[in-house]
Amino acid sequence: MSSRKNAMLTTEDRKWLTGEKTYEGQHAKQQRYQRRRDIRERIYNSILDFSIVFEELDIEEHREIFGDVSDDGRQWMNDDAALRDGVRDGLAFLFYTVGVAALMRDDSGPTATVPEWMIKSGLQRAGQKDGFLVEDAQLDVEATDVAVPELLDALESGEDISPAGLYQLMESGALDADGVQECLREQFHAQRNDEEGV
Template sequence: MTGRKNAMLTTEDRRWLTGEKSYEGEHAKQQRYQRRRDIRERVYNSLLDFTILFEYLEADEREKLFGTAGTKQTTLTDDRKLSNGVRDAFAFLLYSTGIDARLGTDANRPSPVADQLLTEAFHRVGRRESVLVQNVDIDIDVVELPRESLLEDLAAGNELSSHELKILLESEDVDTREVQEHIRRQVLDE
């Protein structure tokens, strides 16, 4: 993960962010400050580059990267690293622009910037494709994650519902590959 070519993040940025590298000694505080500043600047400039990519990158170049939408030749479904990267890019951008305000239980919160940006993005894509996007509805259903009580029930040997199991599967504590393998063995071996 950290050994790829330099991009928005350098190899050293990745190593530092993932904890593989640390700064020690007399100048460590300044080095950490500089690393954070450099990362912010590169992320900012990379985001500005998306305007250029959207406007000027040729369709065949996008297809070489992402595949052809709506066909069996879709790189996003074949390349797990790429699809995870796209997913996490959306998550990073949405989270960083305030979508988490919509995830709270307070219905009186103001609509975050993320709603506005998503709506504008759909309109922009529509204009690019010569269609009018008349309306964009962003509807998010949220359920509080009672993770701690679920862990207590699990430790006590209580039976969990499929909904409760899904909550645990969505947590970062569960290795979904292991769960899939267990299910595969249980379902296919029987």
């Protein structure tokens, strides 16, 4: 992952953010500050570049990057899971940054929130490009406030957690779903062996 070509993040940025590289010694604090500042500037400039690529990049170039989507718009026609995850996390990064959690916690009435503005204006711009007038778009989010720190404390202290609580921890990313599945498999096989007297 950290060895890809430089983009919004350089190879060194990726190594530092993922913990593969650390700064130590006399100038470590200044190096960390500089790295953070450089990353912020590149993210800002990369986002500004979307205005250019949206207006100027041919549709054939879009397809070269993303592949095709089915005619009904329901599935990707390529199997690039890393790209799909990047698109998902890019949107999540933007929504998280502009405070989408406030929208999830409280229906603030007729005044549009920043995430709603992002979605509506983004859909309007995309529609314009294909000759559609997007007259209205509504964002309806149903969310449950997951008390992740409390659930993690309970898990660490040995308390019983409901299946719903475990599911919430896995969905929040606080627990590694693959690791949980492996533990469950081991328990299942041990239980089956006990039942069969092996």
